Amino acid sequence: MPKNPSFWRRITARRETLTRYLSLVTTVLLMVVFGLIRSSFLGPRNIVNILKDLSPVMVMACGEAFVLLLGSIDLSIGAIASCSAVLLTVLLPVMGPWAYAVVLGYGVLTGLLNGFLHTRLGVPSFIATLSTQAIWQSCAYLISGGQPLTMLPPVWPYVNWGKIIFLEAVPLLFLVALAVLVAYAFINRLTAVGRVVTATGANERAAWLMGCNVRRSKMLAFLCSGLGAAIGGILFAIKLKSGIPTVGTQYTMLAIAAAVLGGVSMTGGKGAIALTLLGAMLITVIQNGMNVIGVNGLWQQIIFGSLLLAAIYLNSDKSHKGLIVK
Amino acid sequence: MNDDILLRVEGVEKSYPGVRALKGITTFIRKGEVRALIGENGAGKSTLIKCIMGVETLSKGKIEINVDGRWCAPRNAIDAKRLGMYANYQHVNIAKDLSIAENYYLGRWVKNRCGVIDWNLMNRQSQQVIDKFQLHVDAKAKIRDLPVALQAMVTISKISVNEKIRLVVFDEPTALLENDKVEILFRFIRELKQQGIAVIYISHRLEEIIDICDTVTVLKDGAYVETRPVCDVDKEYLISKMVGRPMEDIYRISHYPAGAGLMRAEGISVPNQFENMSFALHAGEILGFFGLVGAGRSEVMRAIFGVTRITKGQVCIKGKPVKIRSPKDAMKRGIGFLTEDRRLDGLALEQTMRINVNMNSYDMISKWGIISLARENQRAEEHRKRIRIVTPSTQQLVSRLSGGNQQKVVIAKLLCRQPDILIFDEPTVGVDVGAKEEIFQIIQNLTRQGKGVILISSYLPEVMGLSDRLVVMAEGRVVDTIGKERLERMTEEDVLRIASMTGQSKLSTGVAS
Structure with a gap:
């Protein structure tokens, strides 16, 4: 440990900038490393794979980022995504493209439910969403009968748009995800409700004393999170052409990690939704790269767990608030 | 002679970003001395107390307490307690959902032979303390259910439960108390004095100080003015030292007919x-x-x-x-309201000045619900010039601004809504003289x-x-x-x-x- 105390102060002072570029730099670095190990990693085919894998995480992460900006947390997004994937698979043969609307509606409702529990009943967000997580996970199992459901050929016309690829490298799925990201970033940056989300996370009391509608903004954040999770579930289902009741489970943590790597503070009030793109990218590159070079998949969770901890450490503000989750 | 001294405060300085709260305070307090600390708001009394109690770290100087001949400097609040230093802060500072007895013994529960916390014993002993302070309540009563004056008495009486007390600080202890309770408090202070415990007593009520204290130290604008035995001074003298400077020009603003x-x-x-x-x-x-x-x-x-x-x-x-x-x-x-505590109630510290200024009036700069970034920026720039907020840019984080400029950001925010x-x-509060004058000018312009x-x-x-x-x-x-x-x-x-x-x-x- 260097004797000079200002060394640590310098590091802490730069931490913000450090995290901002950390994901980008690491992503590029890893792509080079993986590319050197297996040249196919950087081939157009794998790029398409990466972008496809990236899409659901990204959508879920920007929903989660909204809630994190509030200083709250949403642990139910994985289960909501799973349930949405299963729902879509079950409903497509019955109602055709309307199934999409139903699933999106379901996403909105789940978000509103979380928001209601948190703002009206005063349940701490991590307890509220931990409980709804259990509920939606169970629903996913019940609807699917505990089995992965496969989409049969009659519904393929409704999901084949997922195969469209532009310029041989950019799948339509990714463009959909990108559109969601842009919309969310827009809401957060350019509408009053969205701004109040960040203000609430930064200083809820002050926001309220200023006459901001804190409750409405909280509802909005949870709504966005639920909707994002549902869209994520839809993307999973289309990508895999099946509804797997556990498909979203591990993505709760990955979405949180992506948001934090993108610079969103766990205590709220700091960060930009657009940058979750970088965090999601890093995560997907690691995931994909490990598959390509043939690392045992069981190792992945260790890597991601450590990554989340590191990201939160770099992003946490130790000087002011002692709280991690409000 | 030196053995007699309990607390040494030497050349203590404390600065916050933008404010020098304490400017070199030196004083010694003897065992069994009751020392009053007086000064206007913002004179640095509370800051000095926080420094003594290890809550704030000093920028310069040292504070040491005599622990049986050894000089120790409390490193933090827990350390201060270990050294026998206790403080009764201005605001009631107890766990409101616990009972009186639970509060008395918080963190130092008495255990019986089986290693289990002995509530019977603690309730009994607490009742004795309560009776001594004539509070006429049950030891098991929840703090929340008591009137504020009694809550204040509980925090005061809580100190007496401790062992090995060396120094007790009372910060405005009588603000919430009625006369008979004040008598009880004074009896307690005299008792402490007899045990050779030093007491620091802060109050705006000067009669009280003359009544109970031995010596009085005056602070002004964070600087030490003087220390005198109470028998040498009277109320008029203290006021002249404390507030009696000629009214400065900064208060001379134009007034307009109502x-x-x-x-x-x-x-x-x-x-x-x-x-x-x-x-x-x-x-x-x-x-x-x-x-x-x-x-x-x-x-x-x-x-x-x-x-x-x-x-x-x-x-x-x-x-x-x-x-x-x-x-x-x-x-x-x-109606626009500039709250007392800008850090807690007024600002999003980790956000930029631009966002803070516009925070409560997005509806006024949006069209179709979409905020115009250009107008947002223009407005921040406008206020920055008009009320002279000193900042390198409107993108500066508010936490990096000085107290006076932070206050101006809050004011700018209020003005945005044109109340x-x-x-x-x-x-x-916490604003230096120059910024004070500017704030008064803003008030004048408003009227x-x-x-x-x-x-x-x-x-x-x-x-x-x-x-x-x-x-x-x-x-x-x-x-x-x-x-x-x-x-x-x-x-x-x-x-x-x-x-x-x-x-x-x-x-x-x-x-x-």
Whole structure:
């Protein structure tokens, strides 16, 4: 440990900038490393794979980022995504493209439910969403009968748009995800409700004393999170052409990690939704790269767990608030 | 000789970003000495206490306590406690959902032979303490259910439960107490004194200090003025040292004739906070509010702003009775409120100045619900120039600005909504003289535009110098309303006397108009 105390102060002072570029730099670095190990990693085919894998995480992460900006947390997004994937698979043969609307509606409702529990009943967000997580996970199992459901050929016309690829490298799925990201970033940056989300996370009391509608903004954040999770579930289902009741489970943590790597503070009030793109990218590159070079998949969770901890450490503000989750 | 000294404070300095709160304080306190610490608000009393108690780290100098001949410096709050230093802070600082006994023994539970916490014993012993302090309550009573005065007594009596006490600090202990309770407190202090324990006593009530203390130290603007035995001084002398400097020019602002009535409170009450408050505010007028700690000034304003609910009485704005349920309502009615604690209630510290300035008025710079970034920036720039917020750019984080500039950011934010009624609660706390003057200029400009300003301040020269009329409050009631002419003839001491209700001033609950 260097004797000079200002060394640590310098590091802490730069931490913000450090995290901002950390994901980008690491992503590029890893792509080079993986590319050197297996040249196919950087081939157009794998790029398409990466972008496809990236899409659901990204959508879920920007929903989660909204809630994190509030200083709250949403642990139910994985289960909501799973349930949405299963729902879509079950409903497509019955109602055709309307199934999409139903699933999106379901996403909105789940978000509103979380928001209601948190703002009206005063349940701490991590307890509220931990409980709804259990509920939606169970629903996913019940609807699917505990089995992965496969989409049969009659519904393929409704999901084949997922195969469209532009310029041989950019799948339509990714463009959909990108559109969601842009919309969310827009809401957060350019509408009053969205701004109040960040203000609430930064200083809820002050926001309220200023006459901001804190409750409405909280509802909005949870709504966005639920909707994002549902869209994520839809993307999973289309990508895999099946509804797997556990498909979203591990993505709760990955979405949180992506948001934090993108610079969103766990205590709220700091960060930009657009940058979750970088965090999601890093995560997907690691995931994909490990598959390509043939690392045992069981190792992945260790890597991601450590990554989340590191990201939160770099992003946490130790000087002011002692709280991690409000 | 040296053995006799209990606490050494040597060359203590403390700076916060933008403010030098303590400027080299040196003093020694003997065993069994009761030392008063006096000074105006912002003189640095509380900061010094926090430094002594290890809550704040010093920027310079040292503080040491004599522990049986060894000199120790408390490194943090826990350390201070270990060394036998206890403080009773200004605000009731206990776990409200626990019982009295649980609070007495918090963190140092007594265990019985089986290693289990012995509640019977602790309740019994707590009851003895309660009886000694004549509180007439059960040791198992929850703090939350007690009246505020009793809560304050519990925090005071809590100190006596400790062993090996060396130093006790009382910060405004009597602000919430009635006379008989004050007697009990004084008996406790004399008892501590006999045991050779040193006491630091902070109070605005000078009679008390002359009554109970041995020596008195005066602080002014964070600097040490002098220490004297109490027998050498009288109240007038202390006031002259504390507040008696000539009123400086900064308070000399232009005043404008009062116009039409803007707001009128008629007998409003909030239980346990204030009762039957009546006053009126006119256009172009600065209505000052003064009172000692706990008098209920801020509480009145919070109620008017919709933070707490008014249970009785009526608020009229421009002649029309209104019901204000939330700050949002209040702002719609044209009220702006500069809260007392800008860091806690006013600012998003980790956001930029630009965002903070615009935070409460997005609707005014949006079209179709979409915020115009250009107008947002333009507005921040405009205020930055107009009220001279010193910052390298509007993108600077507010936490990096000095206290005065932070306060100006909050004011800019208020002004964005163009309210007619502005409530400034302690606008100059932690603000240096230059910025103070600028804030007064802003207030002057507002009254010139025909807005009504309510100014709350604990700092007498400020509130006396700026106000057109002064409402003096004590214990949640209006004690007196002083017009400009009468105010000019009064000294600060007169006002203090009215506020502490010790003088012969005729008590009036008069409606000010």
